[in-house]
Amino acid sequence: MQVQGVDAEAYALARAHKPEHFVLERIVRPNILALEPYRCARDDFQEGVLLDANENALGPAIAPGSAYESLDLHRYPDPSLHAARERATALRGLPHPAYTFLGVGSDEVIDLIQRCFARPGQDKILICPxxxxMYRVSASINDIGVVQVPLVTANGAFQLDTPRVQAALRADPAIRIVFLCSPGNPTGTLIPLRDVQQVLDTPEFAGLVVVDEAYIDFAAEEQALGRKHGTEPVSAVSLVHEYANLVVSQTLSKSFGLAGVRLGLAFAQPPIVQVMNNTKAPYNISSPAAWLASQSLSEEGVARMRENVRTLVDERDRLCRALGAIPAIGAVLGGNDANFVLAQVLDRPRGVPDSQRAAHVYETMARHRGLVVRNRSSELGCAGCLRITIGTAAENDLCIALLTELLA
Incomplete structure (x- = not known):
């Protein structure tokens, strides 16, 4: 049985459909593959006297003059979604909108992939802590097992242990999905695409590889500025043209600054995207979210995003230098390819990571000084670590001052 609704012309635009051993229909849950997708009222007609969808013809109950009055909020969203899908496709250099899925944040993308391609009570995902x-949370909700292959954490490297990942895939055919976070959270480390390709090409693995690139624009901008990463592509979207078993997840929450809009993206070859579109809830993207996303993905919006990313990268580097001058702060771990840093709090007499002291600093700053970071000291390879999001220059100055004071 083939995936219903696949655009054959769009599918043919891919340069290749590697690896040869991968057959998508074998990993789609049978009930998902067989389902008849719900057809929305707006799929057929978007104009005219619309008496087909039980909408409120008198208009939305919002104050006159609202910024969203022109969006016809009393109507269900137009499937064109203000061209947000087309603009995202063009931005990432893919040949057709059929390669792009829009979701309610990356979390819907993560959950939907598990619902479509892993059978409850039978299949597993692989993660690299x-x-x-959310990979684990979604797996619990969907009754999917979790296999863990830790990152190489020595000296704060946080790199993929590719041989162990491949060994796990060979040993357990129940693993259907591999989740790789690049740049990682909470590590901030970019995974080289050669490592991703090795996992994609693993002969014994018949499932999907999902590369979560929520922070990819920070690494891409550093490369564009000639600061890091050489000339090879940093985003796995560059592999979508060739690999039929790859999904790349992104979001407008980070570099685009639209966390409140909840707009996630997935890039993959058309059959995977079509399975997800067949399964998602009708009208999952609201009209305001689609309109705001379209504005942000415009030429002017992308230019502003890149300007903001450059500012945040500069501030991140300044924060790293300032943290390095505080005696009780040890290494800033990870690759620092995102909009946060992972700073290690030390027990000064011994010079070793001190998780208890990190927790005390975190609580004191949050409860008594009005500055909130994340305590990540309980995670693998992150002993004594605070994850600090890059703020404005003034916010970063305050963070530096409080850490200097509390760790004196």
Whole structure:
């Protein structure tokens, strides 16, 4: 049985459909592959006297003059979504909108992938801790097992242990999905694409590789400025043209500054995207979210995003230098390719990571000094670590001053 609704012309635009041993239909849950997708009222007609969807013809109950009055909020969203899908596709250099899925934040993308491609009570995902916690949460909700292959954490490297990942895939055919976070959270470390390709090409693995790139624009901008990463592509989207078993997840929450809009993206070859579109809830993207995303993905919006990313990268580097001058702060771990740093609090007499002291500093700053970071000292390879998001220059100055004071 083939995936219903696949755009064959769009699928043919891919340069290749590697690896040869991968067959998508074998890993889609049978009920998902067989389902008849719900057809929305707006899929057929978007104009005219619309008496087909039980909408409120009198208009939205919002104050006159609202910024969103022109969006016809009393109507269900137009499937065109203000061209947000097309603009995201063009930004990432893919050949057709059929390669792009829009979701309610990256979390919907993560959950939907597990619902579509892993059978409850039978299949498993593989994760590489320390990593983003929603992979495991979603697996628990969907009754999917979790296999862990830790990152190489020595000296704060946080790199993929590719041989162990491949060994785990060979040993356990129940693993259907591999989640790789690049740059990682909470590590901030970019995974080289050669490592991703090795996992994609693993002959014994018939499932999907999902590369979560929530912070990729920070690494890409550093490369564009000639500061890091050479000339090879940093985003796994560059591999979508060739690999039929790859999904790349991104978001507008980080570099684009639209966390409140909840707009996530997935890039993959059209059959995978179509499975996800067949399964998602009708009208999952609201009209305001689509309009705001479209504005942000415009030429002017992308230019502003890159300007903001450059400012945050500069501030991150300044914060790292300032943290290095505080005696009780040890190494700033990870690759520092995102909009945060992972700073290690030390027990000064011994010069070793001190998780108890890190927790005390975190609590004191949050409860008594009005500055909130994240305590990550309980995670693998992160003993004594505080994850600090890069703020404005003034916010970073305050963070530096409080850490200097509390760790004196």
């Amino acid at each position: 320390p990593t983003y916690g």
